[in-house]
Amino acid sequence: MSATGADGDATGLGVSDGAVGGHSGASGALMEVEHLRVLFPIKSGLVVDRTIGHVHAVDDVSFTLREGETLGIVGESGCGKTTLIRTLVRLLDPTAGVIRFRGEEITGRSRRQLQPVRRQMQMVFQDPQASLNPRKRVGQILATPLKLRGLAGDRIEAESRALLERVGLHAEHLGRFPHEFSGGQRQRIGVARALAVEPRLILLDEPVSALDVSIQAQVINLLEDLQEELHLSYVFVAHDLSVVRHESDRIAVMYLGKLMEVSPSEELYDKPIHPYTSFLLMAIPIPDPAENRARTRQVVTGEVPSPIDPPAGCRFHTRCPRASDLCREVEPQLTEYARGHLAACHHPQNVSPAEIAAARRSEATPLSAGAETPRLPVSSA
Amino acid sequence: MSEPLLHVEDLRVSFATEDGLVQAVDGVSFEVDRGEVVAIVGESGSGKSVSAMTVMGLTRGPNARIDGVVTLDGQELLKASESQLQRIRGGSIAMVFQDPMSSLNPVYRIGDQIIEQIRTHQPHVSRAQAAERSVELLERVGIPRARERMRSYPHEFSGGMRQRVMIAMALSCSPKVLIADEPTTALDVTIQAQILDELRELREQTRAGIILVTHDLAVVADIADRVIVMYAGRVVEQGTLDELFYDPQHPYTWGLLGSITRIDRDRSKRLPAIPGVPPSLLHPPAGCHFRPRCPHAFGQCMQVPELNARVADAPAHLDRCWLTVEQKRSVRQVDGQIGLASPSAVVS
Numbered sequence: 001m002s003a004t005g006a007d008g009d010a011t012g013l014g015v016s017d018g019a020v021g022g023h024s025g026a027s028g029a030l031m032e033v034e035h036l037r038v039l040f041p042i043k044s045g046l047v048v049d050r051t052i053g054h055v056h057a058v059d060d061v062s063f064t065l066r067e068g069e070t071l072g073i074v075g076e077s078g079c080g081k082t083t084l085i086r087t088l089v090r091l092l093d094p095t096a097g098v099i100r101f102r103g104e105e106i107t108g109r110s111r112r113q114l115q116p117v118r119r120q121m122q123m124v125f126q127d128p129q130a131s132l133n134p135r136k137r138v139g140q141i142l143a144t145p146l147k148l149r150g151l152a153g154d155r156i157e158a159e160s161r162a163l164l165e166r167v168g169l170h171a172e173h174l175g176r177f178p179h180e181f182s183g184g185q186r187q188r189i190g191v192a193r194a195l196a197v198e199p200r201l202i203l204l205d206e207p208v209s210a211l212d213v214s215i216q217a218q219v220i221n222l223l224e225d226l227q228e229e230l231h232l233s234y235v236f237v238a239h240d241l242s243v244v245r246h247e248s249d250r251i252a253v254m255y256l257g258k259l260m261e262v263s264p265s266e267e268l269y270d271k272p273i274h275p276y277t278s279f280l281l282m283a284i285p286i287p288d289p290a291e292n293r294a295r296t297r298q299v300v301t302g303e304v305p306s307p308i309d310p311p312a313g314c315r316f317h318t319r320c321p322r323a324s325d326l327c328r329e330v331e332p333q334l335t336e337y338a339r340g341h342l343a344a345c346h347h348p349q350n351v352s353p354a355e356i357a358a359a360r361r362s363e364a365t366p367l368s369a370g371a372e373t374p375r376l377p378v379s380s381a
Numbered sequence: 382m383s384e385p386l387l388h389v390e391d392l393r394v395s396f397a398t399e400d401g402l403v404q405a406v407d408g409v410s411f412e413v414d415r416g417e418v419v420a421i422v423g424e425s426g427s428g429k430s431v432s433a434m435t436v437m438g439l440t441r442g443p444n445a446r447i448d449g450v451v452t453l454d455g456q457e458l459l460k461a462s463e464s465q466l467q468r469i470r471g472g473s474i475a476m477v478f479q480d481p482m483s484s485l486n487p488v489y490r491i492g493d494q495i496i497e498q499i500r501t502h503q504p505h506v507s508r509a510q511a512a513e514r515s516v517e518l519l520e521r522v523g524i525p526r527a528r529e530r531m532r533s534y535p536h537e538f539s540g541g542m543r544q545r546v547m548i549a550m551a552l553s554c555s556p557k558v559l560i561a562d563e564p565t566t567a568l569d570v571t572i573q574a575q576i577l578d579e580l581r582e583l584r585e586q587t588r589a590g591i592i593l594v595t596h597d598l599a600v601v602a603d604i605a606d607r608v609i610v611m612y613a614g615r616v617v618e619q620g621t622l623d624e625l626f627y628d629p630q631h632p633y634t635w636g637l638l639g640s641i642t643r644i645d646r647d648r649s650k651r652l653p654a655i656p657g658v659p660p661s662l663l664h665p666p667a668g669c670h671f672r673p674r675c676p677h678a679f680g681q682c683m684q685v686p687e688l689n690a691r692v693a694d695a696p697a698h699l700d701r702c703w704l705t706v707e708q709k710r711s712v713r714q715v716d717g718q719i720g721l722a723s724p725s726a727v728v729s
Binding site: 076077182183184185212213214215216217218220221224239240241242243245246269279280281282283284285286287288289290292297300301303304 | 539541569572574575577599602603622626627638641643652656658
């Protein structure tokens with residue numbers, strides 16, 4: 001019996017849909033997202049609903065997730081990070097754009113056609129209390145996805161036990177209800193349920209932010225172990241930049257539905273190119289009194305503008321100290337600097353004129369962006 | 382300085398529940414001086430919020446048993462009558478809660494809610510004067526177009542703005558003590574930084590004492606002067622900010638310090654997590670409450686250690702651990718940083 005093996009999909013998946021198993025992408029890309037938009041209509045009217053506007057939740061986002069990679073997505077509340085990953089698993093329908101999973105486009109698929117794909121990508125939600133059915137025993141919660149995988153009878157029981165042990169719980173927990181567990185244990189059950197269908201990709205929506213500090217570290221370590229054992233890819237959404245840094249290979253910073261910066265994880269913290277990223281980093285208190293006292297802090301003023309009527313040009317210009325007239329008028333292109341570091345800013349920081357000259361327009365640039373190349377602000381040029 | 386502003390001595394709070402007696406707070410003592418920020422740190426169920434709420438008289442009830450002494454400027458609070466407390470709450474002591482949505486009344490305008498609070502505590506103030514003062518307060522906490530915003534309802538405000546309104550209300554009667562219970566937990570980091578700045582400024586300007594209840598050690602390091610670490614209803618360690626971060630004496634404190642992810646450190650391969658889960662307060666473990674999770678526990682830990690000063694030259698640095706200071710200093714280093722060793726590494 002193959003317990004959630006790393007290469008279990010080759011046999012299991014070809015049966016229902018041969019196409020999905022075949023393409024594992026020579027480029028190593030597990031998921032490609034191109035110009036994805038998710039707009040929510042705002043309705044008004046007494047008799048006939050008229051659409052009077054849209055919430056621009058995700059507005060022309062493109063990225064590629066590599067096999068075995070962890071991509072972190074950070075941003076303030078309302079930046080569209082949760083909408084984005086819910087759309088990736090097609091819990092929400094995109095307004096425009098393309099999502100390809102292992103080379104197969106999944107954007108236009110029906111529920112039925114999605115089934116084989118959904119078995120390869122699973123979601124773990126923020127609140128383990130709300131995402132487990134309180135009336136079902138753990139055994140039943142795990143049995144449903146196992147049945148979908150085609151197991152029956154004794155094998156379900158055996159596999160459930162194996163899953164629980166894999167996430168650090170005990171086999172005798174199978175007969176218990178979710179309320180009999182602590183928050184951290186419930187989150188482990190959520191992870192076990194996601195693993196039950198042997199996914200390649202797990203989308204984690206704030207997986208530790210509802211947990212106590214001492215428990216957060218346990219769950220983060222568990223996720224790292226599982227990734228290593230099962231060669232999983234993660235998309236990790238969180239508002240806590242220090243947790244994301246610990247987990248991710250690459251990090252995408254979102255603001256008002258747009259990508260502001262995408263960077264290898266370490267570089268984002270050492271050398272943020274977009275002013276918004278520095279803002280986020282500067283706002284994080286450091287758990288060390290002396291370093292806090294030594295730090296010059298610059299508090300971000302203002303709040304996120306409404307996504308119903310987002311600012312023209314660069315979306316961050318209303319709060320940005322470097323903003324110029326150009327920023328107010330023209331949406332910046334996503335510029336690719338060395339080491340695949342992308343930033344959408346007219347006046348980037350932490351880059352030399354030579355680096356700017358060597359940079360090029362990224363293919364992930366939103367369609368509405370202008371053709372202007374980045375330049376240093378007048379004052380420091 | 383003469384007498385401390387707020388004095389809490391041997392506070393004990395227990396609740397009779399259907400399943401048995403819950404000793405939520407088991408002997409907490411601390412003082413808060415003017416202009417000082419005292420942080421109470423702990424996980425859910427550690428008793429940190431109950432301690433703070435008891436100071437406000439918010440945990441009274443038929444099934445609650447409260448013992449100890451709490452004095453504010455010489456006035457005893459635990460034995461104060463309900464009507465005396467009404468005057469104190471919102472007047473001398475104000476509170477800011479975690480969730481600003483559920484602590485504002487959704488069907489009243491923001492302005493009316495602040496005016497009501499001012500006039501309740503200062504009946505001689507006219508409505509117009511109270512309105513003027515409300516506008517000033519909203520401006521002080523950084524709400525733009527404050528005069529217009531007086532007519533807004535809570536749902537028209539973002540989370541950070543609502544928390545600012547809560548702070549404005551708390552300030553309305555110039556409190557001597559402000560209790561902030563997880564004031565930034567529900568907010569984004571950028572807004573958290575703004576609110577912490579607000580609290581810092583408030584302390585400078587009004588010299589109010591602040592009790593900050595939080596689970597976030599980074600916030601503590603940012604703003605607190607003294608720290609109290611609670612675990613399962615007991616204080617396990619208390620001291621100044623620097624004592625606690627640079628010479629922590631209790632293994633639970635090491636665990637907390639070690640298990641937080643930090644942006645200013647190389648990301649180590651693994652986070653040293655605290656094993657196990659916090660105990661149920663219905664059936665707390667015998668002896669030291671942290672014993673079942675502590676890799677350094679030994680026979681003596683079956684008895685409850687006193688909360689004593691054990692470090693030389695630090696009379697106000699108290700902890701509850703049987704290990705000697707030398708032992709502690711040698712075992713608390715994990716990979717060159719303070720943390721809790723993994724149990725397998727310690728088994729002797």
